[in-house]
Amino acid sequence: MLVVLDSNEYIFAFGISKKPTSEKLLDIIIDSFPKHSIRIPRMIVDEVSRHLTPEEFKEFIEFIVNLTVIDEDFFVPFELGARYELKGLKPADACIAAYVEWTGAEALVTENRHFLKRSLNFPFKILTAEDCLKIIKPY
Amino acid sequence: MGKPNVKKAKMHLAKLRQLTSKKKTSLSEMTEEEVINTMRKTREEIWDKKLAGRP
Numbered sequence: 038m039l040v041v042l043d044s045n046e047y048i049f050a051f052g053i054s055k056k057p058t059s060e061k062l063l064d065i066i067i068d069s070f071p072k073h074s075i076r077i078p079r080m081i082v083d084e085v086s087r088h089l090t091p092e093e094f095k096e097f098i099e100f101i102v103n104l105t106v107i108d109e110d111f112f113v114p115f116e117l118g119a120r121y122e123l124k125g126l127k128p129a130d131a132c133i134a135a136y137v138e139w140t141g142a143e144a145l146v147t148e149n150r151h152f153l154k155r156s157l158n159f160p161f162k163i164l165t166a167e168d169c170l171k172i173i174k175p176y
Numbered sequence: 177m178g179k180p181n182v183k184k185a186k187m188h189l190a191k192l193r194q195l196t197s198k199k200k201t202s203l204s205e206m207t208e209e210e211v212i213n214t215m216r217k218t219r220e221e222i223w224d225k226k227l228a229g230r231p
Binding site for chain 2: 043044045048049051052053054055056063067070071080083084087088090092093096097099100101102103104105110127128129130132133148149150151
């Protein structure tokens with residue numbers, strides 16, 4: 038299962054703020070790689086990085102680049118983002134939704150309620166870490 | 177990216193968690209809901225900055 042983790046999931050999964058379900062989900066994804074894998078856009082890297090010290094940032098980047106590629110935001114067609122804005126998402130959230138569609142990921146994992154309540158008619162699932170843990174098989 | 181290296185990724189994740197566990201930050205003192213809202217604000221700020229930087 039290919040997923041995109043939102044920035045809040047990384048903050049929780051890294052233990053900056055405690056949330057065991059997010060930590061467990063990231064551990065399962067890594068332990069079962071490549072059965073499960075992640076993609077990440079530059080915007081989410083920037084958002085997470087803003088809350089890290091330089092030393093933590095270095096570890097974060099090393100962690101990411103050993104698992105996946107960082108996709109630049111401009112790779113995603115503008116029209117795709119505009120479509121999600123029409124569905125009621127804020128421009129920045131629309132950009133993330135467009136990215137998820139562009140990668141062909143099966144789900145966006147987030148705790149952001151604004152996504153969760155607008156998840157109908159999206160070509161991918163929007164799941165909390167807890168919901169994702171219910172459907173993801175470790176091995 | 178070169179070839180994925182799960183072993184290395186795990187090592188860096190462990191180090192990152194070790195570093196974050198040692199320090200107290202504004203995020204670590206927040207409730208889950210507050211963290212989510214803070215990250216939403218961070219997204220908006222970064223987005224606004226990106227828009228401002230466009231020609």
